[in-house]
Amino acid sequence: xxxxxxxxELPWVEKYRPKSxxxxxxxxxxVNRQKIDLIDELxxxxxxxxxxxxxxxxxxxxxxxxxxxxxxxxxxxDLNMQVIETNASDTRTQRSLKSKLDEASKAxxxxxxxxxSKNKIILIDEIDGIYGVxxxxxxxxxxxxxxxxxxxxxIIANEYKRSLTPIYKKVKKFEVQPLSExxxxxxxxxxxxxxxxxxxxxxxxxxxxQKNKGDLRASINDLQGLMxxxxxxxxxxxxxxxxxxxxxVIFSLIRSLFTEVKTLIDAKRLLDKSxxxxxxxxxxxxxxxxxxxxxxxxxVDAFENISTADQIFGRIRKYQNWALLPYFFDLFxxxxxxxxxRSYTPKFVRTTFPEIISNIIxxxxxxLAKKIEDVYEISAIEATRTVIPFLRLxxxxxxxxxxxxxxxxxxDSKEKQVLKK
Amino acid sequence: xxxxxxxxSVKYKPKTLSEICGREQIKFQLKEYISKKNFPHLxxxxxxxxxxxxxxxxxxxxxxxxxxxxxxxxLFADVPISKEERKQxxxxxxxxxxxxxxxxxxxxxxxPFLDIKVKPFIQIRVLGEAPFKILVVKNFEALGQFQQGFxxxxxxxGSNCRMILITSKISTIIDPIISRCQILFIxxxxxxxxxxxxxxxxxxxxxxxxxxxxxxxxxxSEGQLxxxxxxxxxxxxxxxNINSEVLYEVINSTKDKKIKELLKLILKSDFSAVRAQxxxxxxxxxxxxxxxxxxxxxxxxxLPLSKSIKIQYINYIAEADFKSIxxxxxxxxxxxxxxxxxxxxEKI
Numbered sequence: 001x002x003x004x005x006x007x008x009e010l011p012w013v014e015k016y017r018p019k020s021x022x023x024x025x026x027x028x029x030x031v032n033r034q035k036i037d038l039i040d041e042l043x044x045x046x047x048x049x050x051x052x053x054x055x056x057x058x059x060x061x062x063x064x065x066x067x068x069x070x071x072x073x074x075x076x077x078d079l080n081m082q083v084i085e086t087n088a089s090d091t092r093t094q095r096s097l098k099s100k101l102d103e104a105s106k107a108x109x110x111x112x113x114x115x116x117s118k119n120k121i122i123l124i125d126e127i128d129g130i131y132g133v134x135x136x137x138x139x140x141x142x143x144x145x146x147x148x149x150x151x152x153x154x155i156i157a158n159e160y161k162r163s164l165t166p167i168y169k170k171v172k173k174f175e176v177q178p179l180s181e182x183x184x185x186x187x188x189x190x191x192x193x194x195x196x197x198x199x200x201x202x203x204x205x206x207x208x209x210q211k212n213k214g215d216l217r218a219s220i221n222d223l224q225g226l227m228x229x230x231x232x233x234x235x236x237x238x239x240x241x242x243x244x245x246x247x248x249v250i251f252s253l254i255r256s257l258f259t260e261v262k263t264l265i266d267a268k269r270l271l272d273k274s275x276x277x278x279x280x281x282x283x284x285x286x287x288x289x290x291x292x293x294x295x296x297x298x299x300v301d302a303f304e305n306i307s308t309a310d311q312i313f314g315r316i317r318k319y320q321n322w323a324l325l326p327y328f329f330d331l332f333x334x335x336x337x338x339x340x341x342r343s344y345t346p347k348f349v350r351t352t353f354p355e356i357i358s359n360i361i362x363x364x365x366x367x368l369a370k371k372i373e374d375v376y377e378i379s380a381i382e383a384t385r386t387v388i389p390f391l392r393l394x395x396x397x398x399x400x401x402x403x404x405x406x407x408x409x410x411x412d413s414k415e416k417q418v419l420k421k
Numbered sequence: 422x423x424x425x426x427x428x429x430s431v432k433y434k435p436k437t438l439s440e441i442c443g444r445e446q447i448k449f450q451l452k453e454y455i456s457k458k459n460f461p462h463l464x465x466x467x468x469x470x471x472x473x474x475x476x477x478x479x480x481x482x483x484x485x486x487x488x489x490x491x492x493x494x495x496l497f498a499d500v501p502i503s504k505e506e507r508k509q510x511x512x513x514x515x516x517x518x519x520x521x522x523x524x525x526x527x528x529x530x531x532x533p534f535l536d537i538k539v540k541p542f543i544q545i546r547v548l549g550e551a552p553f554k555i556l557v558v559k560n561f562e563a564l565g566q567f568q569q570g571f572x573x574x575x576x577x578x579g580s581n582c583r584m585i586l587i588t589s590k591i592s593t594i595i596d597p598i599i600s601r602c603q604i605l606f607i608x609x610x611x612x613x614x615x616x617x618x619x620x621x622x623x624x625x626x627x628x629x630x631x632x633x634x635x636x637x638x639x640x641x642s643e644g645q646l647x648x649x650x651x652x653x654x655x656x657x658x659x660x661x662n663i664n665s666e667v668l669y670e671v672i673n674s675t676k677d678k679k680i681k682e683l684l685k686l687i688l689k690s691d692f693s694a695v696r697a698q699x700x701x702x703x704x705x706x707x708x709x710x711x712x713x714x715x716x717x718x719x720x721x722x723x724l725p726l727s728k729s730i731k732i733q734y735i736n737y738i739a740e741a742d743f744k745s746i747x748x749x750x751x752x753x754x755x756x757x758x759x760x761x762x763x764x765x766x767e768k769i
Contacts, residue, residue: 286753296764307757314747379497397658404427
C-alpha cells in the first residue's frame with residue numbers, strides 16, 4: 001500500500017517509462033532515407049560488439065520525446081545490462097565527463113569479475129545540449145572514449161549541430177522518426193486504463209496527439225495535466241492552454257486572426273492566449289496581411305491601424321510608458337482583423353516570416369563604400385544611398401571622367417564593375 | 422588626395438571655418454569658442470545635407486589646432502557593428518556584483534557601439550596641447566534607446582572629452598541628452614551666399630550659369646550645396662553655358678528609375694507588387710523611410726494628376742512621415758502610405 005502511494009507521486013512519464021521493448025511503441029528510424037527497425041539494429045549492434053570492432057558507437061537523432069532514451073533503457077533491461085548515463089543536467093564540464101566515462105569504459109571493476117553480473121552500455125544523452133560551442137573541449141574527450149571503450153556507446157542528439165561534425169564522422173547515424181498519432185493514442189489509452197480513468201472522451205486524446213506531433217512525452221504530460229487538473233475534460237479549451245509555444249503557434253495564430261475573429265473580444269482573447277513575443281508578432285501581422293486582405297479600401301484601414309500601433313509601440317519604448325500597451329494590442333489585433341470585410345481568403349495561404357531589411361551593405365558594394373567613406377567623410381551607409389548613384393551617373397557620361405574617378409579612388413576591377421551597373 | 426579629386430563636391434569642400442558658405446552667426450559663435458578655448462557639449466541639428474558635419478569638422482580641427490589628428494574622432498551611429506566587434510563586446514560584458522535583488526549575479530550587457538567605438542577613445546587622456554578631446558557622432562538618432570547609455574558617458578568623461586552630436590531629427594533625441602548639450606540649429610544657405618559660392622565654382626571651372634538657372638538649382642537642391650554642385654558638374658559635361666533647359670534635363674536624369682517604376686505600379690494600384698518593389702529599392706540603396714517619402718514627393722511635378730489629387734498625395738506623404746517619427750518599423754509605415762496611394766489611384 002505504501003509503495004503504491006509513492007508511485008502515484010511520480011509524474012506519469014516516469015511512472016510509465018517502458019521496462020521492456022514489448023511495452024513500448026516501436027520507434028522507426030531512417031538510415032540514408034531507408035526505413036529500418038531500430039530495435040533490431042540496436043540489439044544487433046550491442047550483441048556483436050567487441051573491444052576491437054570498428055563501429056564503437058551509434059548516434060540516435062530525433063526530436064524530443066519520441067522514445068530515444070527509453071528504447072536504450074528498455075533494451076538494456078531486456079538484455080540484462082547496466083546503463084551508464086551522462087546527460088546535460090549532471091555533466092557539464094569536460095573533466096567530470098571524463099572521470100565518469102573513463103572508468104566505466106575501460107576496466108570492469110572487481111565486483112564485475114567476481115559476480116560476472118552485468119555488461120554495460122554507455123549512454124551519452126543530449127550531447128548537443130552539453131557540448132555546445134562553449135565547451136569544445138568535450139568533443140575530443142568523447143572521441144577518445146569512443147576509441148578506447150570496451151563497451152558499446154550510444155549517443156543521443158536532438159538536432160544536427162555543426163560543432164559535432166568530428167563525432168558524426170565516426171559513428172553510424174540513425175534518424176529516429178516521430179511516432180504516429182495512432183501509436184500515441186494507443187499508449188495514452190493504456191495509461192488511462194492503468195490509472196482507472198474511464199470518463200474521458202476519445203476526442204480529447206486525438207487532439208492531444210495531434211497537438212504534440214508525435215512527441216509522446218509531451219502527450220503524456222498533457223494527459224496528466226488534463227486528467228489530474230480536476231478532470232474537466234469537457235472542452236478543448238484546456239488543451240489550448242496546455243499548448244506549447246512553437247513557431248507553428250504563430251502560423252495558426254495569424255491564420256485564425258484573419259479567418260476566425262469576428263469581434264474585438266475574440267481578437268483580444270486570441271492574443272492573450274499566446275505567449276508569443278508581441279514586438280515580433282505585429283511584424284508577422286504586417287508581413288502576412290496582404291495575403292488575407294486583397295481589396296484596396298480594406299487594406300487602407302488595416303494598415304492605418306497597424307501603423308498607429310507601430311507608432312504607439314515606439315512611444316512606449318521611448319517614454320517607457322507601458323500604460324499605452326492595451327491600445328497597441330487592440331490596434332494590431334482587432335484593428336487589423338476587423339478591417340477585413342469582403343475580402344476573399346483562399347483556402348491555403350502560406351504564412352511567411354517577416355522580412356527584415358537591415359542596414360547592411362551588400363557584399364559587392366562594401367569595399368567601394370569604405371573607400372568613399374574615407375574620402376567623403378560620410379558613413380558607408382550614406383555612401384550607398386547618395387554617392388554611389390551619383391558616381392555611376394558621372395562615370396557614364398564620359399570615358400575620361402570614368403578614368404579620373406577610378407584613378408582618384410584607386411579602384412580595382414571589381415569596384416569598377418559596381419560603378420558600371 | 423583631395424586636391425586632384427575629379428568630383429567637384431569633394432574638390433570644393435571647405436577646409437576651414439571661414440571657407441564655409443554663409444551662416445555668419447553660427448560661425449561667429451564657434452569662433453568665440455575657439456578664442457576662449459572652451460565649449461560645452463554641442464548638439465548640431467538641421468536639415469539633411471545642410472553642412473552640419475562639415476561645420477563640426479572644420480570647427481573641431483581649428484579648435485584643436487596642431488594636435489587634432491590624435492584628439493578628434495568621428496563616429497557614425499548608423500553603421501552596423503561587425504561580428505568581431507560584437508564578440509569583443511560579449512567578452513567585455515561584466516557580471517553584476519550585487520548580491521540582492523533581481524539584478525544579482527546577472528550579466529550586464531553594454532551596447533557594442535558604446536563599448537567598442539566610444540569608450541576606448543574617450544577614456545584615453547588628451548594628447549598634446551589641446552584642452553580636451555573632441556568626439557563627433559553623426560546620425561546620433563540611430564542609437565535609439567541606447568542614447569540613455571550615452572548620457573552617463575557625457576557626465577563621467579565630460580572633462581576629458583567634449584562631444585559634438587549631429588542629428589537631423591531632433592525630436593528623436595531623448596530629453597536628458599538635450600539638457601546636457603547646447604543646441605545649434607544650422608540653417609540652410611541663403612540665396613545670396615549660395616549664388617556667390619556657385620558663381621565662384623563656375624568661374625574656376627570655366628563655365629557660365631545664368632541667373633534663372635541659378636534660381637532653379639537653388640530651389641531644387643533646397644540649399645544643399647553638395648547636391649547643387651553635383652548637378653552643376655553633370656550639367657557642365659553637357660555644355661559650358663548652363664541655362665534652365667540643360668538644368669532640367671540633368672535633374673530628370675538624376676532621378677531614380679526604380680522610383681519611377683514604383684510610381685507606375687502605384688498607379689496600377691497593385692499593392693503586393695508595389696510592396697515588393699519598395700523592398701527591393703530599400704535593400705539596394707539602404708534608404709530610410711524618410712528618404713523614400715522625399716523621393717516620392719519629388720515626383721509630384723511630373724505626375725499627370727489634377728490639383729486636388731496632388732494635394733491629397735502630399736497630404737498622405739506628410740501624414741506617413743509624421744507617423745514614422747515615433748514608429749519603429751519603417752516597413753509598416755511605408756506599407757501604410759503605399760496602400761493609401763493605391764486606393765487613391767484606384768478611385769480615379
